[in-house]
Amino acid sequence: MGDWVTDFGLGDHRHTIVMEVFSTITSPVFSEFVIVHTGATPDYLPQEVALFDALRAMDIIRPFQLVFLLEVPDVYKGKAQRELAEALDSVIAKGLLDFLDSPPTIRWA
Numbered sequence: 001m002g003d004w005v006t007d008f009g010l011g012d013h014r015h016t017i018v019m020e021v022f023s024t025i026t027s028p029v030f031s032e033f034v035i036v037h038t039g040a041t042p043d044y045l046p047q048e049v050a051l052f053d054a055l056r057a058m059d060i061i062r063p064f065q066l067v068f069l070l071e072v073p074d075v076y077k078g079k080a081q082r083e084l085a086e087a088l089d090s091v092i093a094k095g096l097l098d099f100l101d102s103p104p105t106i107r108w109a
Contacts, residue, residue, distance in 0.1 A: 033064040038071040052096040071109040
């Protein structure tokens with residue numbers, strides 16, 4: 001697979017995206033790429049440029065709306081949303097999501 005596979009520089013196979021498979025999506029209803037965050041709070045949003053380079057490459061292949069889905073207990077929803085919004089603001093300020101046509105969305109499961 002060579003250059004088609006990236007681990008976002010994290011060295012963690014849970015984060016591996018196979019670009020070749022992504023490029024085969026042909027559904028006209030595909031419009032969102034969802035990153036699911038589980039846990040009490042989103043205290044970690046990857047800041048590695050490799051992650052955003054991979055997302056940029058994916059967007060070139062097939063443009064998408066970036067969505068972060070929070071799967072957190074109800075008691076943490078407010079805190080989780082604030083922390084993720086702050087983390088996204090930091091990423092946006094660094095210009096790492098400039099390739100998107102619209103800002104990322106935050107949703108809850």
